[in-house]
Amino acid sequence: MESTEVTERTPSEASRDIPEATVARLPVYLRALTGLSEAGTATCSSEHLATAAGVNSAMLRKDLSHLGSYGTRGVGYDVEYLRYQIAREIGVTQDWPVVIVGIGNLGHALANFSGFRSRGFRVVALLDADPRRHQEVVAGVDVRPFSDLEAIVHEHGVAIGVISTPAPAAQDVADHMVAAGIRSILNFAPTVLAVPPGVDVRKVDLSIELQILAYHEQRKALGAAAVERPVDGALEGRPA
Amino acid sequence: MESTEVTERTPSEASRDIPEATVARLPVYLRALTGLSEAGTATCSSEHLATAAGVNSAMLRKDLSHLGSYGTRGVGYDVEYLRYQIAREIGVTQDWPVVIVGIGNLGHALANFSGFRSRGFRVVALLDADPRRHQEVVAGVDVRPFSDLEAIVHEHGVAIGVISTPAPAAQDVADHMVAAGIRSILNFAPTVLAVPPGVDVRKVDLSIELQILAYHEQRKALGAAAVERPVDGALEGRPA
DNA sequence: CCGTGTGAATTAATTCACAGCG
DNA sequence: CGCTGTGAATTAATTCACACGG
Numbered sequence: 001m002e003s004t005e006v007t008e009r010t011p012s013e014a015s016r017d018i019p020e021a022t023v024a025r026l027p028v029y030l031r032a033l034t035g036l037s038e039a040g041t042a043t044c045s046s047e048h049l050a051t052a053a054g055v056n057s058a059m060l061r062k063d064l065s066h067l068g069s070y071g072t073r074g075v076g077y078d079v080e081y082l083r084y085q086i087a088r089e090i091g092v093t094q095d096w097p098v099v100i101v102g103i104g105n106l107g108h109a110l111a112n113f114s115g116f117r118s119r120g121f122r123v124v125a126l127l128d129a130d131p132r133r134h135q136e137v138v139a140g141v142d143v144r145p146f147s148d149l150e151a152i153v154h155e156h157g158v159a160i161g162v163i164s165t166p167a168p169a170a171q172d173v174a175d176h177m178v179a180a181g182i183r184s185i186l187n188f189a190p191t192v193l194a195v196p197p198g199v200d201v202r203k204v205d206l207s208i209e210l211q212i213l214a215y216h217e218q219r220k221a222l223g224a225a226a227v228e229r230p231v232d233g234a235l236e237g238r239p240a
Numbered sequence: 241m242e243s244t245e246v247t248e249r250t251p252s253e254a255s256r257d258i259p260e261a262t263v264a265r266l267p268v269y270l271r272a273l274t275g276l277s278e279a280g281t282a283t284c285s286s287e288h289l290a291t292a293a294g295v296n297s298a299m300l301r302k303d304l305s306h307l308g309s310y311g312t313r314g315v316g317y318d319v320e321y322l323r324y325q326i327a328r329e330i331g332v333t334q335d336w337p338v339v340i341v342g343i344g345n346l347g348h349a350l351a352n353f354s355g356f357r358s359r360g361f362r363v364v365a366l367l368d369a370d371p372r373r374h375q376e377v378v379a380g381v382d383v384r385p386f387s388d389l390e391a392i393v394h395e396h397g398v399a400i401g402v403i404s405t406p407a408p409a410a411q412d413v414a415d416h417m418v419a420a421g422i423r424s425i426l427n428f429a430p431t432v433l434a435v436p437p438g439v440d441v442r443k444v445d446l447s448i449e450l451q452i453l454a455y456h457e458q459r460k461a462l463g464a465a466a467v468e469r470p471v472d473g474a475l476e477g478r479p480a
Numbered sequence: 481c482c483g484t485g486t487g488a489a490t491t492a493a494t495t496c497a498c499a500g501c502g
Numbered sequence: 503c504g505c506t507g508t509g510a511a512t513t514a515a516t517t518c519a520c521a522c523g524g
Contacts, residue, residue, distance in 0.1 A: 017459075021515055027451040031430065045483065054432040057483095058517055065485055073484045073523045090451050091458030098450070105349035110446065112345045115430055119447040120454065159457050160450065183460060184453040186446075190271065190355055192294040200456050202449050206350065206426075207359040209442050210338070210400065211267040211330050213424040214360065216440050217399050218331030219257075220423060261493055285505065297505095298495055305507055313501045313506045485522085492515070501506080 018089075022063045026090055028053045029060070033083040045076040092120030097156040099182075101173050102165030103128040103136070103143050106188055110164055111139040124156040129169065146173070150180040160184045167191040174201075258329075262303045266326055268293045269300070273323040285316040332360030337396040339422075341413050342405030343368040343376070343383050346428055350404055351379040364396040369409065386413070390420040400424045407431040414441075 018026075032052035036044055046064075050057040064070060064077075070085050071077045087093050098121050100110055110116075111126055126138055129146040136143045144152070152158065161177040163170050163185060170189035177185060178199055187193055187203045195201055258266075272292035276284055286304075290297040304310060304317075310325050311317045327333050338361050340350055350356075351366055366378055369386040376383045384392070392398060401417040403410050403425060410429035417425060418439055427433055427443045435441055 019515070023455050024448075024452055026455070027445075027448040028432070030451070031448075032432070046485095047483085052432065054434075056517080058519095059515090061483090061485060062516080069485070071484050074482045075524075076483070089455070091454045092451060096450075096454050096457070105352045109345035109349040113446060115447045116450065119451065121447070121450055159461075160453055162450075184457045186449050186453060192268070192272070192292065194294075198460075200453055202453055204444055204446070204449055205267075206353060206444070207355045207361070208264075208267040208271075209426050209444055210336075210356065210361055210402075211270070211332055211359065212264055213400055213426060213440055213442055214331045214336050215263050215266070215329070217336070217424045220438075221399075259493070286507095287505085296495080298497095299493090301505090301507060302494080309507070311506050314504045315502070316505070482524095483522105484524100486520090488518085488520105490515100490517070493513080495512070496510085497508100498510105499506105499508090502504095 018066045022066050023090075025053070025055065025059075025063055026086055028055075029063070030083065030086045030090065030092075033079055033086065036079050037083060041079055043076050044079055046071070049077065087120075090120075094120070096121050096160055097124040097158045098122065098160045098162060099125045099127060099149070099152060099156075099158050100162045100164060101127045101146060101149070101177075102163060102169070102189075103133055103138060104164065104166070107164040108138055110162060110188075111141065121160070124158060125152045127152075129165075146176070149176055153177075153180040153182060158182060160186065162186045162188070163193075164188045258306045262306050265293070265295065265299075265303055266330055268295075269303070270323065270326045270330065270332075273319055273326065276319050277323060281319055283316050284319055286311070289317065327360075330360075334360070336361050336400055337364040337398045338362065338400045338402060339365045339367060339389070339392060339396075339398050340402045340404060341367045341386060341389070341417070342403060342409070342429075343373055343378060344404065344406070347404040348378055350402060350428075351381065361400070364398060365392045367392075369405075386416070389416055393417075393420040393422060398422060400426065402426045402428070403433075404428045 029049065032049055035052060036049070046057040046061045050060040053060065067085060067089050070082050098116065100107055100123060103111065103126050107126065111123060116123060123139070123141060126141050126143045127146045127149055128134070128143050133143045134145060159182060161182040163173050165173055167189045170187060170191050171193060174185055174193045174195060178195055183199050185193065185195070185199065185201045187201055190205055190207060193201050269289065272289055275292060276289070286297040286301045290300040293300065307325060307329050310322050338356065340347055340363060343351065343366050347366065351363060356363060363379070363381060366381050366383045367386045367389055368374070368383050373383045374385060399422060401422040403413050405413055407429045410427060410431045411433060414425055414433045414435060418435055423439050425433065425435070425439065425441045427441055430445055430447060433441050
């Protein structure tokens, strides 16, 4: 089985439709609509919804235009209706069974995260390679051996796997997930995963996010003064 | 104090230099270089490093070209040298003091996450509004009242704050962080934060990531057949 | 009128392809 | 030679600005 190529093409096969940048914002709109709905708002303008979602209204309208024409000119959008349409487009009108591998601190937090359940995902199994964890019950689900992965995937029709192991274990976990038939992986381990074409990987990397903030913070600290790159010099330790 | 405007301009003031997309990849390169370094590799080509970082070599070279000319034609890059240059550019040659607010499951996981310490960040305080948590010591740091925020920020010169509270508390926490002088926020709460200009917010949202995967997964499930949008119909429950 | 939906214009990001240096 | 660094070409994302319909 050839899986040397590092993953490219996050959007796989049949993605010639909604731009990737739009797809990434749809869940944000969905959440904003849920908020408006809970606040009792029946109708909203693109301006209103855009503010709630933290984007500008032109972009919101452009994004929504990829889904269809769900608004009413001169009026705005029906909150419930639009919410349903977006949920359907994303695919969270159904429930997705999810398996989490790696039940350390982060795995615990993920297992207990109520947002999964309420947003279209159901954690059907928690797996860990460490036998000492197999005693535990986390969030009402008992921790099982990693070797149960394939059986669980088949039993529940799991299509999405979450990796919250330490970095060194992540590639092996990913390989087993792919072998078991999982084609979408959310990776919290700070490592680049290689997967065959057709498998989507998204990564959430805490220290990368902090480093991006640090970059901008550093820029701010430089103040309005001398923002330019160090004029020359800075060649400390240049190799021969 | 006017802070109605939802945040735009993630890159603030003095960011007319390296493209945002490049900045977001620099930490990935940094990690890949650390890996190569630990493996004893002294020199690498753009091809080699790009593979390790999960990007293509043209993009890597273009990204690095924004920092300067740190390679040797016909040879490649000196791993240690390039690593230092990127770390310096990001600003992680120094240590950034960080405060974490909200010590629930996720806050625990973050406080214990060793990757922060080893990548240029130092957790100087853990804060929680719930007095019952003030007994605890997490990762060697004791949990203090949220009201200590301003004192801690000033004492340690904290520039970066992490929010891992439930969604309803997040905006209030952000407001206090901004008031205390924090200008970079990493938000794990599933909510859109409004902050004044000059403050950077990055968000990490677990269910959004899963929803993006679900979208693509749904597309795959449709198979090669009928990939087009439902030809018409699908107007279930269209409002009057 | 007012606000959606959308072509056109702009800006950003990525990829190509090769000149030029070590 | 081989690989970097980079202009030029391409593709994607965002913003503008306004025609159009309720």
